[in-house]
Amino acid sequence: xxxxxxxxxxxLLQSKIYKTGQTRGADDDVIFQNRVNRNSTVLIPYDFYEIxxxxxxxxxxxxxxFIVLINPTFYFTxxxxxxxxxxxxxxxxxxxxxxxxxxxxxxxxxxxxxNLVLAQSRINPLGGHYVARVPSTTSAxxxxxxxxxxxxxxxxxxxRIYEYASSQIIKNTQIQLEFLFWQCVDSHQVALExxxxxxxxxxxxxxxxxxxxxxxxxxxxxxxxxRMIDKENNTICPLCMxxxxxxxxxxxxxxxxxxxxxxxxxxxxxxxxIRELRIGEFNHKPYNLGWGHHHCNVVCKDSGIIDTLKWMKxxxxxxxxxxxxx
Ligand SMILES: [Zn+2]
Numbered sequence: 001x002x003x004x005x006x007x008x009x010x011x012l013l014q015s016k017i018y019k020t021g022q023t024r025g026a027d028d029d030v031i032f033q034n035r036v037n038r039n040s041t042v043l044i045p046y047d048f049y050e051i052x053x054x055x056x057x058x059x060x061x062x063x064x065x066f067i068v069l070i071n072p073t074f075y076f077t078x079x080x081x082x083x084x085x086x087x088x089x090x091x092x093x094x095x096x097x098x099x100x101x102x103x104x105x106x107x108x109x110x111x112x113x114x115n116l117v118l119a120q121s122r123i124n125p126l127g128g129h130y131v132a133r134v135p136s137t138t139s140a141x142x143x144x145x146x147x148x149x150x151x152x153x154x155x156x157x158x159x160r161i162y163e164y165a166s167s168q169i170i171k172n173t174q175i176q177l178e179f180l181f182w183q184c185v186d187s188h189q190v191a192l193e194x195x196x197x198x199x200x201x202x203x204x205x206x207x208x209x210x211x212x213x214x215x216x217x218x219x220x221x222x223x224x225x226x227r228m229i230d231k232e233n234n235t236i237c238p239l240c241m242x243x244x245x246x247x248x249x250x251x252x253x254x255x256x257x258x259x260x261x262x263x264x265x266x267x268x269x270x271x272x273x274i275r276e277l278r279i280g281e282f283n284h285k286p287y288n289l290g291w292g293h294h295h296c297n298v299v300c301k302d303s304g305i306i307d308t309l310k311w312m313k314x315x316x317x318x319x320x321x322x323x324x325x326x
Contacts, residue, residue, distance in 0.1 A: 004026055005113035006207045009178070010194035012250050016253045017177050020271045020289065021170040023159045028146060029070075030097065030110055031133050032158030038165040039063040041122040041158035046096070048279050049088065052161050056282040063166055065123055068096035072109040074128075093117075094125045097157070106145065117149045123169040124156055130159055162277045165284040176286045177271070178208050180228060181249060184234040190246030217286055225307065226274050228290040238272050239296035239305055249291075261298070268294040276304045 023040075026032035033040055041064045041195065044052045049068050054060040063102035068090055075081055075098055090096045097119050102108050111130045120127030149157040165173065181187055182205050191201050212218035223229045227238040234243045234300070248269035272292030275283050300308045319326065 005076075007196070007200035007204045009204065010191065010196060010250065013181065013191075013194065016249055017036075017174050017181075020164075020177055021174060023163050025231060026156060029133060029135070029144070030153070031131060031149065031157045033159055036156075036159065037167070038159065039167050040162055042066045042161045042164045043158040044068045045279075046074070047061050048161065049090070049130060051280045055164070055166065056285070058166050058168075058226050060140045061165065066095065066161075067122065067126065069099040069131075070096055072098045072105045072111075076109045093119075093127075093129045096158055096317055097126060097128075098130040100130060100145070102136055103134055103142065106132065106134050119155075119157070122149075122154070126248050135261050160277075162279050162281060163284060164282060169264060172215060172217060172286050173284065173289050175208060175211055177214070177289060177291065179212045179218055180223075180291055181246065182208065183229055183233055184244050184246040184249075185234050187246040190250060193247075194250055219287075222287050226287050227273070227292070228287070237292040237296050238290045239292060239308065242293075244269055244291055248293075268275055270294045270297045271302075272297050274305065276300070 019035075021038055022035050023033060024035065024037060026034040031043065039062075042062050043307065046068055053066070055062045064225075070092070071229040075092075085091060089126070092098070096258050098109075098111065098116070100109075100111070111132075116130050117180045118127040119129065119131050133147075134145040136142055149155060184190070188201060192198065198205070200252065209218065218232060220229070223233075224231065228235065228242065229239065230236045236243055246319070258319065269291050270293075272290045273283055274288045274290055275281070277283050303311070
Protein backbone atom coordinates (compact mmCIF):
# COMPACT_ATOMS: atom_id res chain seq x y z
CA UNK A 1 0.00 0.00 0.00
CA UNK A 2 1.42 3.41 -0.98
CA UNK A 3 2.20 5.56 2.03
CA UNK A 4 0.02 8.64 2.20
CA UNK A 5 1.21 11.69 4.03
CA UNK A 6 -1.12 12.12 6.99
CA UNK A 7 -1.88 15.78 7.79
CA UNK A 8 -0.98 16.89 11.33
CA UNK A 9 -3.43 17.44 14.14
CA UNK A 10 -3.70 20.83 15.86
CA UNK A 11 -0.67 21.09 18.17
CA LEU A 12 -2.55 21.11 21.47
CA LEU A 13 -4.60 18.05 20.57
CA GLN A 14 -1.52 16.24 19.28
CA SER A 15 0.33 16.94 22.52
CA LYS A 16 -2.65 15.89 24.65
CA ILE A 17 -2.76 12.54 22.87
CA TYR A 18 1.03 12.13 22.93
CA LYS A 19 1.22 12.75 26.68
CA THR A 20 -1.09 9.82 27.39
CA GLY A 21 1.93 7.62 26.61
CA GLN A 22 3.84 9.16 29.50
CA THR A 23 3.68 8.85 33.28
CA ARG A 24 2.61 11.76 35.45
CA GLY A 25 2.68 12.85 39.05
CA ALA A 26 6.11 12.11 40.53
CA ASP A 27 8.47 14.56 42.24
CA ASP A 28 11.98 14.37 43.73
CA ASP A 29 10.72 12.95 47.03
CA VAL A 30 9.51 9.76 45.40
CA ILE A 31 11.44 7.12 43.55
CA PHE A 32 9.41 7.32 40.35
CA GLN A 33 10.26 8.99 37.07
CA ASN A 34 7.96 11.76 35.92
CA ARG A 35 6.83 12.36 32.32
CA VAL A 36 8.67 9.47 30.77
CA ASN A 37 7.35 6.89 28.35
CA ARG A 38 5.28 4.14 29.88
CA ASN A 39 7.67 1.54 28.51
CA SER A 40 10.45 2.72 30.86
CA THR A 41 12.06 0.49 33.50
CA VAL A 42 9.37 -0.77 35.88
CA LEU A 43 9.74 -0.86 39.66
CA ILE A 44 8.25 -3.96 41.24
CA PRO A 45 7.78 -4.18 45.02
CA TYR A 46 9.21 -7.55 46.12
CA ASP A 47 5.87 -8.76 47.50
CA PHE A 48 4.28 -8.30 44.08
CA TYR A 49 7.10 -9.79 42.03
CA GLU A 50 5.35 -13.11 41.39
CA ILE A 51 2.15 -11.53 40.08
CA UNK A 52 3.90 -8.73 38.17
CA UNK A 53 7.02 -10.24 36.68
CA UNK A 54 5.53 -11.00 33.27
CA UNK A 55 5.00 -8.08 30.90
CA UNK A 56 1.61 -8.04 29.14
CA UNK A 57 3.13 -8.54 25.67
CA UNK A 58 6.59 -8.75 24.04
CA UNK A 59 6.88 -12.40 25.21
CA UNK A 60 6.50 -11.28 28.78
CA UNK A 61 9.61 -9.08 28.70
CA UNK A 62 9.53 -5.45 29.87
CA UNK A 63 11.05 -3.33 27.10
CA UNK A 64 13.42 -1.52 29.45
CA UNK A 65 13.74 -4.12 32.16
CA PHE A 66 12.61 -4.06 35.76
CA ILE A 67 13.98 -3.38 39.24
CA VAL A 68 12.60 -5.26 42.24
CA LEU A 69 12.53 -3.19 45.43
CA ILE A 70 13.16 -4.99 48.70
CA ASN A 71 12.39 -3.74 52.15
CA PRO A 72 15.68 -3.53 54.16
CA THR A 73 14.14 -4.94 57.36
CA PHE A 74 12.87 -7.95 55.44
CA TYR A 75 16.22 -8.38 53.71
CA PHE A 76 18.38 -8.25 56.84
CA THR A 77 16.08 -10.32 59.05
CA UNK A 78 15.31 -13.16 56.62
CA UNK A 79 17.56 -16.17 56.80
CA UNK A 80 19.22 -17.28 53.57
CA UNK A 81 17.72 -14.29 51.82
CA UNK A 82 20.23 -14.37 48.97
CA UNK A 83 19.39 -18.01 48.26
CA UNK A 84 15.71 -17.15 48.25
CA UNK A 85 16.36 -14.32 45.82
CA UNK A 86 18.50 -16.52 43.60
CA UNK A 87 15.74 -19.13 43.44
CA UNK A 88 13.47 -16.41 42.02
CA UNK A 89 16.07 -15.21 39.52
CA UNK A 90 16.83 -12.12 41.58
CA UNK A 91 20.13 -10.72 42.74
CA UNK A 92 20.82 -7.64 44.84
CA UNK A 93 22.64 -5.08 42.72
CA UNK A 94 21.74 -6.74 39.44
CA UNK A 95 17.97 -6.60 39.21
CA UNK A 96 16.92 -5.72 42.74
CA UNK A 97 17.65 -3.02 45.28
CA UNK A 98 17.09 -2.28 48.94
CA UNK A 99 14.62 0.56 49.21
CA UNK A 100 14.90 2.64 52.40
CA UNK A 101 11.67 4.48 53.15
CA UNK A 102 11.75 5.09 56.90
CA UNK A 103 14.23 6.55 59.39
CA UNK A 104 13.97 3.37 61.43
CA UNK A 105 15.11 1.22 58.51
CA UNK A 106 17.91 3.67 57.80
CA UNK A 107 19.17 3.69 61.37
CA UNK A 108 18.85 -0.03 62.03
CA UNK A 109 20.28 -1.28 58.76
CA UNK A 110 22.41 1.64 57.69
CA UNK A 111 23.73 0.77 54.22
CA UNK A 112 26.87 2.86 54.62
CA UNK A 113 28.08 0.93 57.66
CA UNK A 114 27.27 -2.25 55.74
CA ASN A 115 29.53 -1.11 52.88
CA LEU A 116 26.65 -1.03 50.44
CA VAL A 117 26.79 1.26 47.42
CA LEU A 118 24.13 3.53 45.94
CA ALA A 119 22.58 2.26 42.73
CA GLN A 120 23.81 3.99 39.56
CA SER A 121 21.78 2.60 36.68
CA ARG A 122 18.26 1.57 35.67
CA ILE A 123 19.58 -1.30 33.63
CA ASN A 124 20.85 -4.63 34.99
CA PRO A 125 23.44 -4.55 36.60
CA LEU A 126 22.32 -1.58 38.67
CA GLY A 127 25.80 -0.56 39.82
CA GLY A 128 24.84 -0.50 43.50
CA HIS A 129 22.63 -2.02 46.15
CA TYR A 130 20.27 0.56 47.49
CA VAL A 131 18.18 3.69 47.04
CA ALA A 132 16.61 5.88 49.76
CA ARG A 133 13.64 8.22 50.00
CA VAL A 134 13.29 8.90 53.71
CA PRO A 135 11.19 11.89 54.79
CA SER A 136 12.45 14.25 57.48
CA THR A 137 10.96 13.81 60.95
CA THR A 138 10.12 17.20 62.37
CA SER A 139 10.51 16.02 65.99
CA ALA A 140 14.02 14.67 65.50
CA UNK A 141 14.97 17.63 63.32
CA UNK A 142 16.72 15.43 60.79
CA UNK A 143 17.03 16.04 57.08
CA UNK A 144 15.19 13.99 54.49
CA UNK A 145 17.29 11.50 52.57
CA UNK A 146 16.90 11.43 48.81
CA UNK A 147 19.74 9.17 47.79
CA UNK A 148 20.18 7.54 44.41
CA UNK A 149 18.43 8.38 41.12
CA UNK A 150 18.32 12.04 42.11
CA UNK A 151 20.48 13.78 39.50
CA UNK A 152 19.21 15.62 36.44
CA UNK A 153 20.41 12.91 34.11
CA UNK A 154 19.15 10.04 36.28
CA UNK A 155 16.01 11.25 38.04
CA UNK A 156 13.75 8.50 39.38
CA UNK A 157 14.56 4.79 39.33
CA UNK A 158 11.67 3.79 37.11
CA UNK A 159 7.89 3.84 36.75
CA ARG A 160 5.09 2.28 38.77
CA ILE A 161 4.56 -1.26 37.54
CA TYR A 162 0.87 -0.71 36.76
CA GLU A 163 1.68 2.31 34.56
CA TYR A 164 3.62 0.14 32.14
CA ALA A 165 2.69 -0.34 28.50
CA SER A 166 4.87 -1.48 25.60
CA SER A 167 5.66 0.94 22.79
CA GLN A 168 3.20 -0.91 20.51
CA ILE A 169 0.39 -0.70 23.08
CA ILE A 170 1.16 2.99 23.66
CA LYS A 171 0.83 3.65 19.91
CA ASN A 172 -2.42 1.71 19.63
CA THR A 173 -3.95 3.51 22.60
CA GLN A 174 -2.96 6.86 21.11
CA ILE A 175 -4.60 5.98 17.80
CA GLN A 176 -7.76 4.82 19.55
CA LEU A 177 -7.81 7.99 21.65
CA GLU A 178 -7.61 10.06 18.47
CA PHE A 179 -10.43 7.98 17.00
CA LEU A 180 -12.46 8.93 20.08
CA PHE A 181 -11.73 12.62 19.49
CA TRP A 182 -13.14 12.31 15.98
CA GLN A 183 -16.26 10.62 17.40
CA CYS A 184 -17.03 13.72 19.51
CA VAL A 185 -20.22 15.43 18.30
CA ASP A 186 -18.46 18.63 17.27
CA SER A 187 -14.96 17.39 16.41
CA HIS A 188 -15.13 18.56 12.80
CA GLN A 189 -16.03 22.11 13.78
CA VAL A 190 -13.42 22.16 16.54
CA ALA A 191 -10.68 20.96 14.20
CA LEU A 192 -11.64 23.68 11.72
CA GLU A 193 -11.52 26.32 14.45
CA UNK A 194 -8.12 25.01 15.54
CA UNK A 195 -6.76 25.67 12.06
CA UNK A 196 -7.10 22.40 10.13
CA UNK A 197 -8.45 22.69 6.60
CA UNK A 198 -11.56 20.81 5.50
CA UNK A 199 -9.43 18.68 3.20
CA UNK A 200 -6.88 17.83 5.88
CA UNK A 201 -9.59 16.88 8.35
CA UNK A 202 -11.03 14.41 5.87
CA UNK A 203 -7.59 12.98 5.00
CA UNK A 204 -6.57 12.67 8.64
CA UNK A 205 -9.83 11.01 9.66
CA UNK A 206 -9.65 8.56 6.76
CA UNK A 207 -6.12 7.52 7.69
CA UNK A 208 -6.87 7.11 11.40
CA UNK A 209 -10.10 5.19 10.74
CA UNK A 210 -8.24 2.93 8.32
CA UNK A 211 -5.51 2.12 10.86
CA UNK A 212 -8.16 1.54 13.54
CA UNK A 213 -10.02 -0.88 11.30
CA UNK A 214 -6.82 -2.78 10.46
CA UNK A 215 -5.82 -3.08 14.11
CA UNK A 216 -9.36 -3.70 15.40
CA UNK A 217 -9.28 -0.53 17.48
CA UNK A 218 -12.70 0.74 16.38
CA UNK A 219 -14.99 -2.16 17.34
CA UNK A 220 -18.20 -0.31 18.11
CA UNK A 221 -19.64 -2.97 20.42
CA UNK A 222 -16.53 -2.97 22.59
CA UNK A 223 -16.27 0.82 22.66
CA UNK A 224 -19.90 1.02 23.80
CA UNK A 225 -19.56 -1.77 26.37
CA UNK A 226 -16.55 0.00 27.85
CA ARG A 227 -18.40 3.33 28.22
CA MET A 228 -16.24 5.11 25.65
CA ILE A 229 -19.01 5.94 23.14
CA ASP A 230 -22.81 6.01 23.40
CA LYS A 231 -25.50 4.36 21.28
CA GLU A 232 -25.14 7.15 18.73
CA ASN A 233 -21.41 6.39 18.55
CA ASN A 234 -20.49 9.73 20.08
CA THR A 235 -17.66 9.89 22.57
CA ILE A 236 -18.85 10.19 26.16
CA CYS A 237 -17.38 10.70 29.61
CA PRO A 238 -17.09 7.17 31.08
CA LEU A 239 -18.55 8.24 34.43
CA CYS A 240 -21.40 10.69 33.77
CA MET A 241 -21.93 9.42 30.18
CA UNK A 242 -22.46 12.91 28.82
CA UNK A 243 -21.37 13.50 25.25
CA UNK A 244 -17.97 15.20 25.22
CA UNK A 245 -17.40 18.49 23.45
CA UNK A 246 -14.33 18.52 21.23
CA UNK A 247 -13.47 22.01 22.42
CA UNK A 248 -12.65 20.51 25.82
CA UNK A 249 -9.52 19.05 24.23
CA UNK A 250 -8.36 22.53 23.31
CA UNK A 251 -9.48 24.46 26.38
CA UNK A 252 -5.99 25.74 27.08
CA UNK A 253 -5.76 26.92 23.52
CA UNK A 254 -8.74 29.22 23.92
CA UNK A 255 -7.12 30.80 26.98
CA UNK A 256 -3.73 31.09 25.32
CA UNK A 257 -5.33 32.93 22.43
CA UNK A 258 -6.39 35.54 24.95
CA UNK A 259 -10.14 35.36 24.59
CA UNK A 260 -11.43 38.05 26.87
CA UNK A 261 -13.95 35.81 28.62
CA UNK A 262 -12.94 32.19 29.01
CA UNK A 263 -15.72 29.91 27.87
CA UNK A 264 -16.95 28.41 31.12
CA UNK A 265 -19.11 25.85 29.35
CA UNK A 266 -15.92 24.19 28.13
CA UNK A 267 -14.95 21.53 30.61
CA UNK A 268 -11.42 20.29 30.63
CA UNK A 269 -11.10 16.75 29.29
CA UNK A 270 -8.55 14.28 30.63
CA UNK A 271 -7.36 10.78 29.94
CA UNK A 272 -9.65 8.36 31.79
CA UNK A 273 -8.77 4.77 32.75
CA ILE A 274 -12.05 2.80 32.60
CA ARG A 275 -10.78 0.01 34.85
CA GLU A 276 -8.49 1.79 37.26
CA LEU A 277 -4.74 1.26 37.31
CA ARG A 278 -3.82 -1.18 40.04
CA ILE A 279 -0.92 -3.40 40.91
CA GLY A 280 -1.19 -6.88 39.40
CA GLU A 281 -2.92 -5.58 36.27
CA PHE A 282 -1.77 -3.77 33.14
CA ASN A 283 -4.70 -1.50 32.40
CA HIS A 284 -3.11 1.08 30.14
CA LYS A 285 -4.34 -0.54 26.94
CA PRO A 286 -6.87 -0.16 24.12
CA TYR A 287 -10.55 -0.36 25.11
CA ASN A 288 -9.66 0.70 28.63
CA LEU A 289 -8.75 4.32 27.95
CA GLY A 290 -11.32 6.96 27.27
CA TRP A 291 -11.60 10.68 27.57
CA GLY A 292 -13.59 12.11 30.44
CA HIS A 293 -14.31 15.27 32.39
CA HIS A 294 -11.52 16.29 34.70
CA HIS A 295 -13.86 16.41 37.71
CA CYS A 296 -15.45 13.01 36.93
CA ASN A 297 -11.94 11.55 36.68
CA VAL A 298 -10.96 12.98 40.05
CA VAL A 299 -14.07 11.52 41.69
CA CYS A 300 -13.39 8.03 40.27
CA LYS A 301 -9.65 7.98 40.45
CA ASP A 302 -8.78 4.97 42.60
CA SER A 303 -12.17 3.35 43.15
CA GLY A 304 -13.27 2.56 39.62
CA ILE A 305 -16.47 3.58 37.86
CA ILE A 306 -18.95 1.05 39.25
CA ASP A 307 -17.87 1.49 42.88
CA THR A 308 -18.03 5.25 42.40
CA LEU A 309 -21.58 4.96 41.01
CA LYS A 310 -22.61 2.77 43.97
CA TRP A 311 -21.18 5.36 46.35
CA MET A 312 -22.98 8.19 44.53
CA LYS A 313 -26.26 6.27 44.69
CA UNK A 314 -25.88 5.65 48.42
CA UNK A 315 -25.17 9.36 48.96
CA UNK A 316 -28.23 10.51 47.03
CA UNK A 317 -30.44 7.74 48.53
CA UNK A 318 -29.50 8.78 52.05
CA UNK A 319 -30.12 12.42 51.32
CA UNK A 320 -33.54 11.64 49.81
CA UNK A 321 -34.39 9.44 52.81
CA UNK A 322 -33.56 12.39 55.07
CA UNK A 323 -36.02 14.50 53.08
CA UNK A 324 -33.39 16.65 51.38
CA UNK A 325 -34.73 18.17 48.18
CA UNK A 326 -32.22 18.87 45.42
ZN1 LIG B 1 -18.27 13.36 33.22
